[in-house]
Amino acid sequence: MAAVEQAPPAVAAVDTSLLVKGHNVRGIPEVVFIEDVAVFLGTLAPAGGKSAAASSAAPAVPVETAIGAFNELYSKYKMFETNLERTRSNMKAKIPEIERSLDLVKHLIQKQEEDEKVQTHYNLADTVYGKAELTGDGCVCIWLGANVMLEYSYEEAHELLVKSLANAEQKLVETVEDLQLLRNNIITVEVNMARIFNWDVKRRRDLEGKK
Template identity: 40%
Template sequence: MATANDGVGAAGIKRAHLGIPEAVFVEDVDSFMQKPGNETADVVLKLLDEQYQKYKFMELNLSQKKRRLKSQIPEIKQTLEILKHMQKKKGTTHPMETRFLLADNLYCKALVPPTDKVCLWLGANVMLEYDIDEAQALLEKNLSTATRNLESTEQDLDFLRDQFTTTEVNMARVYNWDVKRRNKADGAKIKA
């Protein structure tokens, strides 16, 4: 479950996990059930289940973010490779032959003359022209950011899994506490 450096950054500083609330392990169920707001086991179990469902929702969002980053990183790397190839061809007079995607599974051949300018899709139907060096610097920065975000997302998912486990254990402990309490009460009724 938790590792020695779980949630600790490179500088040794504990990092926040995207505002994910930490599930507190219920050590002593008897004293926990005496706290205000914990009138019955059903109320507590309902609250723990709500917390569990929130963690599930967070997991869904983080998993989608992870998938998006995992597909984005290879695209950035591929674009960087193309830029490096274009830089090599920049000083020549021979056009570069390439294929580009027109539609799903449909490619077109093209001859690209040597150039020092490229256009990059930035998203939201926005394309900008850059010098090759500027484009390379931007993509390297984007690759670094995406890689860092992927690592952070994976750490957050690991932290979230620990919260699942803690919440599930708490639910089981409260449920078992309630069963024991009911059995004692039923035993007292039978004796009386």
């Protein structure tokens, strides 16, 4: 009589924490790479279920469940990637603005030290500018965002902008590092899902061959 494959026990869900092996300093989880599919499925089995050494003829956890868990992790990674891409774009736009503001404050400080007036142009309308000559009074206004502008002394403004520039550059470096980690993780998740699927195809073929 032909052997009949027994259906694996139903598993409602897989704890996605079992799919990762730690986090980087900013909390992004690093996915595990599956070396042995059968053993890995055994580690996902609920307490009291099949062991990690469960036979490939009856996986400890349904293949669909394991792939679904990785697919959920994949969706989270893609969401993280979208958010970080947005952050990187914002930082790339923000850094030049801070640098221009810092250069302007340095120029004002230099003119004040040399006791010279500042020659500048101001916008009257689209493509229309007026010429102005300013005497520095040691204060400058800086946009902080959210329609907020504050007045600072030249020294305070310089210190604020130097700190903001350093923070923005560090944020950009961290964002690029996180994006690289995410992309590596996304590739690993795709490989893991393919390995599980291919393992299951081979397992089913082997069972069919024994009938």
